[in-house]
Amino acid sequence: xxxxxxxxxxxxxxxxxAIIGVLGLTVILQIFKPFLSIQxxxxxxxxxxVFSARVGGWGPGVLAAISSFLCLNYFFVPPxxxxxxxxSQDFLxxxxxxxxxxxxxxxxxxxxxxxxxxxxxxxxxxxxxxxSTAIAGLQDVNSIVKLLAEKIFDTFxxxxxxxxxxxxxxxxxxxxxxxxxxxxxxxxxxxxxxxRGELGKVYLWRKMPFSTLEQRFLKTITNQGxxxxxxxxxxxxxxxxxxxxxxxxxxxxxxNSVSHELRTPLATIxxxxxxxxxxxxxxxxxxxxxxxxxxxxxxxxxxxxVGNILDMSRIETGALHPQRKWxxxxxxxxxxxxxxxxxxxxxxxxxxxxxxxxxxxxDYVQMEQxxxxxxxxxxxxAPPDTLIKVSVxxxxxxxxxxxxxxxxxxxxxxxxxxxxxxxxxxxxxxxVTGTGLGLSICKGIVEAHGGQIWAENxxxxxxxxxxxxxxxxxxSLQMPEDN
Numbered sequence: 001x002x003x004x005x006x007x008x009x010x011x012x013x014x015x016x017x018a019i020i021g022v023l024g025l026t027v028i029l030q031i032f033k034p035f036l037s038i039q040x041x042x043x044x045x046x047x048x049x050v051f052s053a054r055v056g057g058w059g060p061g062v063l064a065a066i067s068s069f070l071c072l073n074y075f076f077v078p079p080x081x082x083x084x085x086x087x088s089q090d091f092l093x094x095x096x097x098x099x100x101x102x103x104x105x106x107x108x109x110x111x112x113x114x115x116x117x118x119x120x121x122x123x124x125x126x127x128x129x130x131x132s133t134a135i136a137g138l139q140d141v142n143s144i145v146k147l148l149a150e151k152i153f154d155t156f157x158x159x160x161x162x163x164x165x166x167x168x169x170x171x172x173x174x175x176x177x178x179x180x181x182x183x184x185x186x187x188x189x190x191x192x193x194x195x196r197g198e199l200g201k202v203y204l205w206r207k208m209p210f211s212t213l214e215q216r217f218l219k220t221i222t223n224q225g226x227x228x229x230x231x232x233x234x235x236x237x238x239x240x241x242x243x244x245x246x247x248x249x250x251x252x253x254x255x256n257s258v259s260h261e262l263r264t265p266l267a268t269i270x271x272x273x274x275x276x277x278x279x280x281x282x283x284x285x286x287x288x289x290x291x292x293x294x295x296x297x298x299x300x301x302x303x304x305x306v307g308n309i310l311d312m313s314r315i316e317t318g319a320l321h322p323q324r325k326w327x328x329x330x331x332x333x334x335x336x337x338x339x340x341x342x343x344x345x346x347x348x349x350x351x352x353x354x355x356x357x358x359x360x361x362x363d364y365v366q367m368e369q370x371x372x373x374x375x376x377x378x379x380x381x382a383p384p385d386t387l388i389k390v391s392v393x394x395x396x397x398x399x400x401x402x403x404x405x406x407x408x409x410x411x412x413x414x415x416x417x418x419x420x421x422x423x424x425x426x427x428x429x430x431x432v433t434g435t436g437l438g439l440s441i442c443k444g445i446v447e448a449h450g451g452q453i454w455a456e457n458x459x460x461x462x463x464x465x466x467x468x469x470x471x472x473x474x475x476s477l478q479m480p481e482d483n
Contacts, residue, residue, distance in 0.1 A: 011059075014052070014055060014059075018052035018061070019063065019067055021048035021052060021064060022048045025048055026075060041072065042097045045071070045097070048067075049061055049064045049104055050105075050108060053106075053109045054112055055112075058113070066101075068097075069101065077094065127151075132224060134147055135228040138232065141229055148222075148225040149162075149175070151221065152204065156206065156218070158204050158205060159206055165192070187204055187205050187210065188210050190204075193226055196230060268298045276292075296342060300339075322363035322366055322449055325361065327360060327367070328357075329353065329357065329360055329362075329392060329400070330353045330357060332367050332368055333353070333371055333390055334351070335368065336375060343376065344388070346384040347378070347384070348388070350390070351391075352389065352390065360469075366448075367445070369445060373441060381462075386407035387407055389461075390402070390403065395467065399469055399470060400469075402465070402468065411457060411462060413457075419439055420439045422440045442466070453465065453466035453467075
């Protein structure tokens with residue numbers, strides 16, 4: 001239901017209806033003239049006055065009153081068919097009739113105006129409440145502009161509504177209907193104003209002109225819409241500020257956390273290279289190989305540390321998007337073990353993957369990072385000469401379950417849920433180094449692939465579990481060919 005009823009008669013029709021009503025009643029009264037007294041006829045002439053004032057207001061009511069007075073005098077007061085009145089009593093009756101008709105038309109006109117205004121106010125309040133309720137739940141500028149255009153389009157029966165925001169909002173524009181193309185000048189242009197200035201303009205096209213009442217209500221709607229747009233814009237600015245603040249805090253935390261971790265491998269690499277280049281004393285082949293192995297190990301450690309920092313930064317900013325392709329999990333794991341052979345030298349690695357295991361839709365590089373971090377964590381916390389075991393199985397719900405277990409010490413139950421948090425470490429010792437980012441990165445990568453990761457204590461083992469989906473956008477599984 002629209003707020004304004006456009007089917008109401010226009011002003012000219014209201015006045016014409018008043019005259020036609022009086023003339024029609026006059027024709028009928030002429031037929032029954034012999035049977036009616038002048039008093040009854042005068043009372044009947046009040047009917048078109050009441051009707052005109054009720055339909056059109058004070059103006060048509062006054063016109064009907066004057067027309068009724070003239071017809072009563074001309075057709076029903078002797079001498080007939082003239083406006084001359086001979087009897088003083090008839091003249092007094094005509095004057096009383098005119099006064100009564102004018103008073104009735106004025107009272108009814110005011111009452112009708114009051115009812116119309118009250119109805120409009122009630123409908124305006126209802127519409128404004130509906131608009132405010134709908135806008136209150138929106139936090140996006142585009143959605144608010146779209147809703148505002150739809151409300152104006154429906155409420156005022158407009159042919160077209162266009163909303164154009166200023167360059168501050170990226171020159172956003174919205175039109176209803178969307179397919180409308182017209183070069184005609186808008187019938188009404190209203191600014192979207194707030195205390196901070198003009199946010200944009202609302203353009204309306206309609207065949208019927210906009211009344212003062214409609215323009216007033218339109219200003220109220222546009223002001224409310226402008227406040228909602230400003231609120232959403234300020235909320236977006238606040239959100240961006242919080243993201244930047246969180247990003248700065250993360251960068252500070254990362255720098256504080258990795259400052260020592262960066263110094264250690266760099267110092268080792270520097271010392272080893274200095275010893276290799278020194279002419280002060282000669283090194284035997286075993287010493288040279290030991291220094292070169294230390295350089296390689298610390299370089300791998302440094303590379304892993306920098307990779308973790310970059311991965312965490314991408315996770316925090318939402319830029320970690322897996323480039324998923326069909327890959328062999330066995331190939332990924334074996335490649336990681338081969339690359340980390342120096343770190344895993346003191347542990348025995350067991351890989352249990354069924355033959356002809358299906359390919360999985362994963363990002364090869366990111367999945368390498370997951371296994372690298374899990375192997376690194378296992379090698380740090382598990383005692384030397386212990387096992388690190390990887391096993392893969394298929395779950396009934398078309399998922400793959402991966403287990404990476406080590407024979408390290410158990411973790412207290414209160415810490416199991418937090419070991420995947422950033423910078424969270426359980427053991428603090430000189431032998432166990434790290435930034436506390438590795439497991440957090442594993443969690444971000446696995447969840448980006450649509451899986452889950454957790455850890456559990458088992459008898460003699462500490463095990464990392466994570467799941468991966470076996471299908472990808474409805475693609476069928478592919479089996480590797482037998483060699």
